[in-house]
Amino acid sequence: MDQQNEWPAPYKHIERNDFVHRKHKKQKEEDIAVCVCRYDANDPESACGGSCLNVLTSTECTPGYCPCGNFCKNQKFQKCEYAKLQLFKTEGRGWGLLAAEDIKAGQFVIEYCGEVISCQEAKWRAQRYEVEGLKDAFIISLDAYESIDATSKGSLARFINHSCQPNCETRKWNVLGEVRVGIFAKQDINAGTELAYDYNFEWYGGAKVRCLCGAPSCSGFLGAKSRGFQEATYLWEDGDTRYSIENVPVYDSEEDEPATKILKAIVPVKDEMMADDGSGYLLGVDGMEPILFPHSQPISVEPLNSLPMEMDGLKNEIPGEDNNYSEDAQQRLTQKSTMISRIRSNSACRNYHIDSSPTKNSAFYPNAKSKTNVRRQVNIKSVTDRLASEDACQEIFSCEESRNLAASQLDALYDEIRPAIEEHERDTQDSVPTSVAEKWIEASCNKLKAEFDLYSSIIKNITCTPRRAENNMGPQGVATENGIKLLENGIVKSEMQGVVSLNGSTF
Numbered sequence: 001m002d003q004q005n006e007w008p009a010p011y012k013h014i015e016r017n018d019f020v021h022r023k024h025k026k027q028k029e030e031d032i033a034v035c036v037c038r039y040d041a042n043d044p045e046s047a048c049g050g051s052c053l054n055v056l057t058s059t060e061c062t063p064g065y066c067p068c069g070n071f072c073k074n075q076k077f078q079k080c081e082y083a084k085l086q087l088f089k090t091e092g093r094g095w096g097l098l099a100a101e102d103i104k105a106g107q108f109v110i111e112y113c114g115e116v117i118s119c120q121e122a123k124w125r126a127q128r129y130e131v132e133g134l135k136d137a138f139i140i141s142l143d144a145y146e147s148i149d150a151t152s153k154g155s156l157a158r159f160i161n162h163s164c165q166p167n168c169e170t171r172k173w174n175v176l177g178e179v180r181v182g183i184f185a186k187q188d189i190n191a192g193t194e195l196a197y198d199y200n201f202e203w204y205g206g207a208k209v210r211c212l213c214g215a216p217s218c219s220g221f222l223g224a225k226s227r228g229f230q231e232a233t234y235l236w237e238d239g240d241t242r243y244s245i246e247n248v249p250v251y252d253s254e255e256d257e258p259a260t261k262i263l264k265a266i267v268p269v270k271d272e273m274m275a276d277d278g279s280g281y282l283l284g285v286d287g288m289e290p291i292l293f294p295h296s297q298p299i300s301v302e303p304l305n306s307l308p309m310e311m312d313g314l315k316n317e318i319p320g321e322d323n324n325y326s327e328d329a330q331q332r333l334t335q336k337s338t339m340i341s342r343i344r345s346n347s348a349c350r351n352y353h354i355d356s357s358p359t360k361n362s363a364f365y366p367n368a369k370s371k372t373n374v375r376r377q378v379n380i381k382s383v384t385d386r387l388a389s390e391d392a393c394q395e396i397f398s399c400e401e402s403r404n405l406a407a408s409q410l411d412a413l414y415d416e417i418r419p420a421i422e423e424h425e426r427d428t429q430d431s432v433p434t435s436v437a438e439k440w441i442e443a444s445c446n447k448l449k450a451e452f453d454l455y456s457s458i459i460k461n462i463t464c465t466p467r468r469a470e471n472n473m474g475p476q477g478v479a480t481e482n483g484i485k486l487l488e489n490g491i492v493k494s495e496m497q498g499v500v501s502l503n504g505s506t507f
């Protein structure tokens, strides 16, 4: 067997993500989530087990802040608490990874490490790799804005193949303020079983690759449901037989199929794994426990269990069709008003997202319509022109003044915190410090309250105070230019009779 088949293509083994387009974030003290666990020597679960508040929100405890100190069990990414794993050569799917010990359902298996790059860079790289003829794709999506590329730097997780009936899954965790991707067991996995997860929605391979997972419900291609896959333009090359079905043993019936498949395993000893091949790359798995299997001895690999396929539940938040406003109305939006459109809490990160770029989504979903908060502006003067009561007009003007003040305070705050927002947009695009978000929320609430007071005052005074004489008003019952439609048959008609009808009562 030549060198190319004997070893995987060289790559640098890392156990921490390498940030290529930005710096690693420094977690701010105010953003550290501290749990309320207390270590109890008689109960190992007490030190940040399944009921730890941080575990429940997929957040690792921060060393030095966790009340359980060194007993804390919720620092698995940070401490690289991986399962024992074994690299092996599959039939037809290149290299794969198998469990070298029994793994429990839910157990953290390994982190998917690589270079953290922007999604744009991921697209470029995927195209470049395809042009360069790389058959294996190692880019997975981290979030809407970033991807992890394990092509030239990565952890052993880069060798985990895809299955449409996987025994593992990816989960995102917040570790010291950064989102990291872990491979977790979906079920109990016996030693010797190949590990696999469903690449759908994670897949950023440029090329369409026929799936050889062998599952009865196989979708046919890798990542057939993912975004990267749909954008790919791939021409199947005639000579490309690597992933052809012919290369895979076919069993006519269950009796024909051996209970365990003997596969060629690569069983490097630790020194070999860490050996520098002189090219600047380290082959294999430094930092791992020595592999259990003796050198060159064939190992038995259990086929993946045939479980019903579980579809990834990922929902793309593509704005829907529920926009009741006209194109004109949308165009009237100023950029600033749309900048302050949305603050959403991010349960995985416990931070807040201040969306200053409403058009951002469209870059990723070119066909998606952006959902903007269009609000009709009320022409206050046109309303007060219709009211005979000076007090009513004064009340509305005063509410309007408060609303304007709150709006300008929000604008000023935006200018003040824009550097922080923009820094985080560039860095993670996903979060800003809690203190910034809190200020923002407070100012937004003040503005909303002021708006509410203003509109309440308008409605109250329109319905409960006398109007000016009809010849001083616009078309009867309809204030066309301000978007408020006065009730034609109820209030106005009653008012002309000298009474105002409210909820069916006559005053």
Ligand SMILES: C[S@@+](CC[C@H](N)C(=O)[O-])C[C@H]1O[C@@H](n2cnc3c(N)ncnc32)[C@H](O)[C@@H]1O
Residues within 6 Å of the ligand: 008, 092, 093, 094, 095, 096, 135, 136, 137, 138, 158, 159, 160, 161, 162, 163, 205, 209, 210, 211, 212, 213, 222, 243
């Ligand atoms: C993340 S790598 C996995 C490790 C890879 N097998 C190797 O040898 O380095 C993903 C690549 O493995 C191959 N692969 C993974 N799962 C596969 C499957 N179910 N069927 C066919 N090829 C698969 C594809 O070439 C894919 O681009």
